[in-house]
Amino acid sequence: MSKKKLRKNFPGQHLMKSKRLAAGIVEMSGVGPEDQVVEIGAGKGALTVHLAQKAKKVIAIENDLSFAKILREEMKPHRNVRVIEKDFLKVNLPKKPYSVVSNIPYSITTPIMKRLMDRPESPFQNGLLVMEKGAAKRFTRHPSTNPRILAWRMYFDLTMGRTIARYHFAPPPKVDSAVLFIKRKAPPLISVRFRILFFKLASYALKHPELPVVEVFRGIFTTPQITHLVKTLKKSRNTPVGRLSDAEWAVVFYTMVRHVPPYRWPK
Secondary structure, three states: OOHHHHOOOOOOOOEEOOHHHHHHHHHHHOOOOOOEEEEEOOOOOOOHHHHHHHOOEEEEEEOOHHHHHHHHHHOOOOOOEEEEEOOHHHOOOOOOOEEEEEEOOHHHHHHHHHHHHOOOOOOEEEEEEEEEHHHHHHHHOOOOOOHHHHHHOOOEEEEEEEEEOHHHEEOOOOOOEEEEEEEEOOOOOOOHHHHHHHHHHHHHHOOOOOOEHHHHHHHOOOHHHHHHHHHHHOOOOOOEHHHOOHHHHHHHHHHHHHHOOHHHOOO
16 A cells, blocks of 8 residues: 555644634635635635635645545635645745635644744745644743744734634544634844844743843843843843843844844854
């Protein structure tokens, strides 16, 4: 038997049962007639059929062969839908602006988020993802002490929407789900050309998020620069670095870039 025939859906894929819920999710996404939409883990098409009625083009990605077969059959009347039988993490994504609307496989939530937002120069614009409620809370917690999530939030607004009870899915997950909205910031808090440097700064500073800013940044800024920085931030020198807001992190970053010689920047 070929490897292709053995391919199954991801563990953690929970299909949406309610047509009314699926229609509401698509309505909530704000997808319009000029939009190109990618759907991750399209399953049997619960969301796809509604996306097809709203969007200019829908790219429905499904890794499970049996689901993809059903999906192709269901989508025959919709010429604006393209079904791709493949792992989303290996698919070539559109080169023109696109949005994502998906009830994602929960077991690959973080890899999906990385694929969408690790490279903010990509054409990805906005998203609505249904995921485990705990994951949605983690991505939207303020302030964030996770360097990667913080880096994403320099370029995208992440907000949690409605909770969805587990009984709306088959098989039902062990926990409730939630809607995560992703919207590209215009303008971003940090220029895209600095994305790697910002991640290095966040990773360096958040190794011990409970430590005060004056101690954490001592290896980067001089004492007078730290004094100036905390005044600009209107923070105490003893404020834990993990309590800085997204916007305050942007201030820290640009203060470093403008006033600190590169040899002192985090490596």
